[in-house]
Amino acid sequence: MKGILNNKCHKNEIFNFKILFIFISMVVILPPKLVQYINWTSNIRDILLLAVFSVLIFIYLALFAFRKNKKFSILLFFIILSEIVLIISTIINGVSFRYRYKLAIGIFAIVLTFELFKNLNFKNIIKALYYYFTITVFINLITCVFFPNGIVSDTTFAVESEQIYLLGKPNEFLPVFLVTAMIILIYSKVINKNKYSIFILISITINVLIVDSATGKYLWLLFIVILLVVKLRILNKNIYRLISFKLLFSVIFFAFIFIVILNSKGLFESLFVTMGRDVTLTGRTTIWNSALELFEKSPIYGYGVYQGHGLVKVSWQSWIKGSETFITCHNTYLDFMLQGGIVYLVLNMYILFLSDKYSKKCSDYKLLTLIRMLMFIYMIGMLVEGIGNSGYYYVAICLFYYLANMCNSVSNNKVLYEKYGERI
Numbered sequence: 001m002k003g004i005l006n007n008k009c010h011k012n013e014i015f016n017f018k019i020l021f022i023f024i025s026m027v028v029i030l031p032p033k034l035v036q037y038i039n040w041t042s043n044i045r046d047i048l049l050l051a052v053f054s055v056l057i058f059i060y061l062a063l064f065a066f067r068k069n070k071k072f073s074i075l076l077f078f079i080i081l082s083e084i085v086l087i088i089s090t091i092i093n094g095v096s097f098r099y100r101y102k103l104a105i106g107i108f109a110i111v112l113t114f115e116l117f118k119n120l121n122f123k124n125i126i127k128a129l130y131y132y133f134t135i136t137v138f139i140n141l142i143t144c145v146f147f148p149n150g151i152v153s154d155t156t157f158a159v160e161s162e163q164i165y166l167l168g169k170p171n172e173f174l175p176v177f178l179v180t181a182m183i184i185l186i187y188s189k190v191i192n193k194n195k196y197s198i199f200i201l202i203s204i205t206i207n208v209l210i211v212d213s214a215t216g217k218y219l220w221l222l223f224i225v226i227l228l229v230v231k232l233r234i235l236n237k238n239i240y241r242l243i244s245f246k247l248l249f250s251v252i253f254f255a256f257i258f259i260v261i262l263n264s265k266g267l268f269e270s271l272f273v274t275m276g277r278d279v280t281l282t283g284r285t286t287i288w289n290s291a292l293e294l295f296e297k298s299p300i301y302g303y304g305v306y307q308g309h310g311l312v313k314v315s316w317q318s319w320i321k322g323s324e325t326f327i328t329c330h331n332t333y334l335d336f337m338l339q340g341g342i343v344y345l346v347l348n349m350y351i352l353f354l355s356d357k358y359s360k361k362c363s364d365y366k367l368l369t370l371i372r373m374l375m376f377i378y379m380i381g382m383l384v385e386g387i388g389n390s391g392y393y394y395v396a397i398c399l400f401y402y403l404a405n406m407c408n409s410v411s412n413n414k415v416l417y418e419k420y421g422e423r424i
Contacts, residue, residue, distance in 0.1 A: 018117070022128035025113055028052045029106045030391045032136060033168025037152060046102065053105050056112040063116070075354060075401050076111050079394075082347040083107070086340045090304030100305040106391045114398040122402070123191055129395070130187045133180040134200050140166040140173070141207045148210075163212075170213035171385055175392035177204050177216070178378050181223060182371060182399050189367050201227075215384055219377050226373045230366055240369040245356035248376040249349075255383060256333055260288050284330045284384060291329040295337050302341035332388030348388075351397060352379075359403040368403065375400050 028048045035041055083104050090097045117125045143151055143166045150163030167173050181204070184197045201224075208220045229235060294303070329335050336345040352375075362368045378396055382388045 018121075018124040019128045019131070022113060022117070022125050023132050025052050025056070025109065026128065026132045029109050029113075030132075030395070032140075032166045033172055034151060034164060034166050036168075037164055049102065049105055049109070053109045053112075056109055056116065060112050060116055073111070073115050075351070075398070076108075076115060078347060078351050078354060079107060079111055082340070082344060082351065085301075085344050085347060086305060089301040089340045089344065092301060093304040095304040097305055103389070103391070107394045110391055110394050111398060114402055118402055126183065126187055126191060129183045130191075133176070133183055136167070136176070137180055137200065137204055137207070140176075141203050144207055144210055165211070170211035171215060172387075173207065173211065173213065174216045174219060174381050174385070175378065175387045175390055175396070177208065177220060178223070178374055178381075179392050179396050179399070180204065182374050182396060185367060185370050185374075186399065186403070189364065215381060219381055222380075223374065223377055226377075227370065230370055237365060240365050243369055243372065245353065245372055245375075248372065248379075249352070252376070252379045252383070255380070259383060260331060260334070261292065287329055288331060288334060291331070291334045291338055295334070298341065299337075300341045301343060302337060302339050305339055328386035328389070330385060332382035332386055335386050335389055355397050355401040358401055362403050371400060371403055 028045070029052065031045060035045070086100065087097055090100070114125060147165065150165055152164045163170065165173075167176050181201070184200055188197050205220065205224065208216050230240070329338065333345065336348050340347075355375075356372070359368060359371065375396060378387070378393070387393065
């Protein structure tokens with residue numbers, strides 16, 4: 001009896017260590033945006049990121065070497081391939097890749113973390129993500145309440161100084177909130193139906209309402225409506241099965257054509273005037289016009305990484321007297337097109353389809369529908385914001401991709417119990 005108890009304690013210690021390791025890794029890989037605005041932390045963050053990545057890659061290669069079935073991760077392969085395309089495009093255009101390498105290392109570290117723990121107790125990574133993201137969201141809410149004008153201000157742009165909170169600027173909150181919602185849903189299903197989840201969602205809702213981000217408000221409201229529809233069983237379950245990712249992606253495709261391409265040409269100007277809305281979508285259509293003109297000149301491999309030096313130069317007729325150069329198009333798909341051309345865009349879209357392909361193994365149609373819809377909302381946000389060029393996007397991709405593992409861990413409860421000595 002004593003031996004069994006000691007063995008159980010040993011397993012719990014390992015279990016806690018794994019959670020702590022993943023938690024610390026996420027802090028290093030995805031630090032709050034506020035930290036990135038503190039210049040003196042730059043070198044420290046770089047050293048810690050390289051240290052975490054080195055540990056992850058060492059463990060992954062060591063386990064891969066001793067693995068009998070040496071099957072390389074398809075997701076990791078295509079993410080590496082997309083980064084290689086971006087590197088080639090950057091070299092061709094004679095642009096420095098140093099503005100991208102930190103994000104690239106962070107992306108690889110995120111995928112490696114999921115890869116390493118997918119065959120172990122997958123609850124570890126879900127718990128670690130749950131702790132990190134919920135703590136971050138609560139602290140961010142506190143900063144928004146006590147510092148309504150931001151902790152610091154960013155005066156990079158001549159339009160106006162922007163408020164910086166723990167999670168950065170208000171339009172940078174959305175990807176964090178959507179990923180947090182994904183984690184909460186999966187945590188409630190795979191780990192425990194936590195009564196605190198509703199308080200987390202309420203705190204996010206309050207956070208969305210008190211900051212100035214129209215995109216965040218509309219898309220979070222859309223998620224709340226979808227969540228209520230699914231949870232209250234308003235629709236027949238067969239309808240949920242019809243909501244395929246191909247259908248959702250088709251909606252995004254046509255939205256890109258109508259909102260970005262056709263609207264930038266002024267075809268819907270009268271409609272927006274009738275609705276009393278800003279025809280330029282807060283100046284976005286002006287940026288999109290310039291971006292589309294650039295894309296037509298280099299459609300195959302784009303212009304390489306342009307973070308840090310800008311690419312899209314816009315001559316404003318309002319807000320600013322003169323011109324301004326942007327490092328994002330306020331549209332992730334256009335960012336993909338300009339950075340790596342149509343090749344890079346197609347690879348990124350295939351990664352999304354690849355994620356859905358494996359998530360279909362999830363037998364829980366409600367959970368699958370909610371995760372799909374959250375990914376869909378994220379993709380809508382990518383139409384008007386550059387939120388795809390962040391580590392949060394790849395956390396969402398990995399959660400979507402490994403959803404099958406999470407659902408299987410529920411159905412294989414007995415197997416996990418025999419292997420790890422603990423129940424889900």
